[in-house]
Amino acid sequence: MGRTPCCDSKGIKKGPWAPEEDKLLVDYVQANGPGNWRMLPKLAGLNRCGKSCRLRWTNYLRPDIKRGPFTPEEHNSILHLHAIVGNKWSMIAAQLPGRTDNEIKNYWNTHMKKQLRQDALAVAVAGEGAAAAQLARAATASSCPAARHMAQWETARLEAEARLSLFSSSATTVTSATASSSSSTEHAAPDIFLRLWNSEVGDSFRGAAVQQQGHGGPEACAAAAGVPAQQALPAELGGDDYSAASTYGTEAAADDDYQAFLDLAMEEFALLQGRLGAFSVFPQADVFADAPCSLFAPFE
DNA sequence: AATCGTTTCAACCGCGTTGGA
DNA sequence: ATCCAACGCGGTTGAAACGAT
Known part of the structure; x- marks a missing residue:
């Protein structure tokens, strides 16, 4: 059984996130909470696939993330x-x-x-x-x-x-x-x-x-x-x-x-x-x- | 200042797992 | 029992930053 790509539709943006995109994502998650990543881009007004949004949130935008060098x-x-x-x-x-x-x-x-x-x-x-x-x-x-x-x-x-x-x-x-x-x-x-x-x-x-x-x-x-x-x-x-x-x-x-x-x-x-x-x-x-x-x- | 090689890390990709229909 | 969408994870990639020459 094959697997369809998570976001094979054309026009979906890839690569580094722009500050405006970050803001859209943060605003949406703070208002609605994380989850339903598949639908999130549409609801948040982002031209990204849900997977990309989840990754951006969990690895970079989450408020509890500790930045800086490892102790x-x-x-x-x-x-x-x-x-x-x-x-x-x-x-x-x-x-x-x-x-x-x-x-x-x-x-x-x-x-x-x-x-x-x-x-x-x-x-x-x-x-x-x-x-x-x-x-x-x-x-x-x-x-x-x-x-x-x-x-x-x-x-x-x-x-x-x-x-x-x-x-x-x-x-x-x-x-x-x-x-x-x-x-x-x-x-x-x-x-x-x-x-x-x-x-x-x-x-x-x-x-x-x-x-x-x-x-x-x-x-x-x-x-x-x-x-x-x-x-x-x-x-x-x-x-x-x-x-x-x-x-x-x-x-x-x-x-x-x-x-x-x-x-x-x-x-x-x-x-x-x-x-x-x-x-x-x-x-x-x-x-x-x-x-x-x-x-x-x-x-x- | 320019070029080249190396390092770093954000982001992507593909696969496995899970849970609902 | 089966299918499949959604999610999570680990491996890999590639662009930017950095350092050496």
Whole structure:
């Protein structure tokens, strides 16, 4: 089923908004409230599509929008939240009053990503061998949180790429009878696992699982995701070979562990949300006081 | 002063989700 | 159950601003 363009009619204006257009939009929304964006342009006397109006309002004209540079607290919050939820800009924006998802996304892509890369590079140049191995080592060993963070994401990405190539090359050898019903969900599981396992959430899980039930740790999580334990950090990234990846999805009995792991991740995020809401919007600055990375000292 | 390369960010695009008919 | 309009989101684009030569 195809989708019709939101505004394919000719004569609809695009591009930067003029002050008069802004005024029309603001006046209308203040009088009638946001909503029904499809009809809004006509009712407000604007020669724009509704989508454009909504975007202009939510990203620029809304009265509660906070302009100006990001504070160190906001910076650190973005860093932490991104480590947990990834590129869920709207979720991150929800924790930063007055900031839009678009603004945070732009800030991440232009400022933070660059710094993270530089920090990761600084770690990588210290060693030898494949860059991936260094990233993996950095992910677990670096004393620099920012470099660790970058390395974690990069490691997960490299692993996902490796698996993708494996899956595509071995797809013809998998019989439809065994693979068809569950393959998609079970292939997705390791990526979720890896992302979480390589994050601070994973750290929490490792600690909590060992303490509480004795069935946690890499083995349980790896089994839960249907991955041999060593592949939590695979060999060329510091562990085993990828040939064993064909065993993904064979450990159905570990669903409970996997779910528990995901639940823990959500609890972590909920906890963070609670902390932000109940006590402080931002993590304490002194948490990062001993971080040697430029990322934590971006503001002179 | 002119040119070129880089950075920034507002705006657009396309896809997924949702809810009502 | 199905269709589809409306909405929201994340990725991408492109023009303006800025800096270097």
